[in-house]
Amino acid sequence: MVYLFLLLILLTAFLFFYGLLKLIFMSNKRLERRMKYFLELKGGKKPKNSNFNAFVQVQMYKQKVRDEVLSKEKNKKLSVMLEQAGIPLKPEEYVLFQWILIALLAMLFLLITNSFFLLIIGAIIGFITPGIWVKKKKKQRIKQFNDGLPDLITTVVGSLRAGFSFPQALMTVVEEAQSPVKEEMERVLTEMQYGSTIEEALNELKVRMPSEDLDLMIQAIIIQRTVGGNLATVLDKIVETIRDRTKIQRQITTLTAQGKLSGIIIGLLPLILAILLYMIEPDYIGTLFENVIGWVMIACGSISGIIGFVLIRKITTIEV
Numbered sequence: 001m002v003y004l005f006l007l008l009i010l011l012t013a014f015l016f017f018y019g020l021l022k023l024i025f026m027s028n029k030r031l032e033r034r035m036k037y038f039l040e041l042k043g044g045k046k047p048k049n050s051n052f053n054a055f056v057q058v059q060m061y062k063q064k065v066r067d068e069v070l071s072k073e074k075n076k077k078l079s080v081m082l083e084q085a086g087i088p089l090k091p092e093e094y095v096l097f098q099w100i101l102i103a104l105l106a107m108l109f110l111l112i113t114n115s116f117f118l119l120i121i122g123a124i125i126g127f128i129t130p131g132i133w134v135k136k137k138k139k140q141r142i143k144q145f146n147d148g149l150p151d152l153i154t155t156v157v158g159s160l161r162a163g164f165s166f167p168q169a170l171m172t173v174v175e176e177a178q179s180p181v182k183e184e185m186e187r188v189l190t191e192m193q194y195g196s197t198i199e200e201a202l203n204e205l206k207v208r209m210p211s212e213d214l215d216l217m218i219q220a221i222i223i224q225r226t227v228g229g230n231l232a233t234v235l236d237k238i239v240e241t242i243r244d245r246t247k248i249q250r251q252i253t254t255l256t257a258q259g260k261l262s263g264i265i266i267g268l269l270p271l272i273l274a275i276l277l278y279m280i281e282p283d284y285i286g287t288l289f290e291n292v293i294g295w296v297m298i299a300c301g302s303i304s305g306i307i308g309f310v311l312i313r314k315i316t317t318i319e320v
Contacts, residue, residue, distance in 0.1 A: 083208050085137035086180060094130065102126035113279060117289070121275070141180050142211055146246070148181040149213050153239045160232040166221070167192060184209060198225065213242045256316040263312030270305055 078091035089097070102123050109115075109122030152173050159169035167189065174185045184205055191201040202218045217238055224231045277285040288294035 080207065081134060081138065084141070084210065085134045086141045086183075087134060087137060094134075098127065098130045101129060105129075115278070115282070118275075118278070142209060145180050145184065145209055146211055146213055148177060149211070149217070150239050150242050150246075152177060152181050152185070153217060153235050153242075157232045157235045157239070160235075166198065166231075213245070216241070252318050256318065259312060259316035263309050263316065266312065267305055267309035270301060 075091045078094055082089050082091070082094060087094075103126070105122040105126035106119050107122075110119040112118075155173050155176060156166075156169040159172045160166070164172065170185050170189055174182055174189065177185065187208075188201045188205050191204060192198060196204075199222055202221060206215055206218055217235065220234045220238055221231065223229075224234060274285065288298060
């Protein structure tokens with residue numbers, strides 16, 4: 001009976017969360033409904049007031065978040081971060097998503113455990129989860145881009161040697177490459193068509209894709225356009241350098257995998273054990289939160305765990 005109750009709670013939370021996401025974030029269906037509404041106005045038909053009012057309210061909430069919560073600097077920072085991760089969200093939509101997740105996880109932890117302490121933990125998890133997810137997506141996207149970068153440069157070199165100009169070489173890349181290389185090169189070409197110079201478009205690409213290998217290629221292209229020279233030969237050498245660096249990085253990742261896993265276990269094991277003990281026997285571990293000495297022990301343990309985790313990450317992180 002208890003498991004059935006928990007299952008119903010999880011199902012209800014999922015449906016509530018899914019409904020809010022569908023309401024807030026723009027989708028193709030939302031666009032189709034807006035077009036239908038516009039056509040109905042043209043045809044003299046009255047739209048449904050409930051749908052229109054809900055849409056207006058959502059847009060007003062998003063505008064309010066943009067004006068009152070997000071500063072100009074934070075808005076720009078979030079926008080760049082979402083672009084780097086390849087997530088089609090606006091900064092205010094990201095903040096609303098974060099608020100929804102905080103409320104959802106906090107209420108879920110409270111319903112399951114009936115504990116105010118775990119409610120706070122649920123809210124903290126809801127606050128940090130979107131940031132972790134975006135950073136993970138950003139890291140994956142940059143890795144995919146770096147994996148496709150040697151093929152990109154090889155295609156550009158072949159096109160230049162065949163007599164194509166640099167923009168024509170980028171068009172060849174767009175035709176042959178896969179995401180995210182294809183998307184980024186399309187955006188570079190679009191910016192150039194709208195009046196940006198090659199240097200400006202490539203610098204914008206460097207902001208969206210903070211990759212050392214890409215920066216090396218862009219610097220070579222800019223220097224060649226300034227002082228002249230054989231760009232195909234320079235890019236050929238860059239491809240060779242990038243492939244050698246990638247090979248060394250993979251060897252280092254393999255050798256340091258065990259140390260990184262140890263750091264993750266050291267960082268998460270005390271927290272997981274504390275949560276499990278609190279759920280199994282609240283009175284047993286609750287003594288820590290009722291005494292000053294207990295709070296001091298928690299603080300010392302947390303600081304020691306964080307120091308150990310940071311030191312292990314520093315030891316196992318080797319720059320190439």
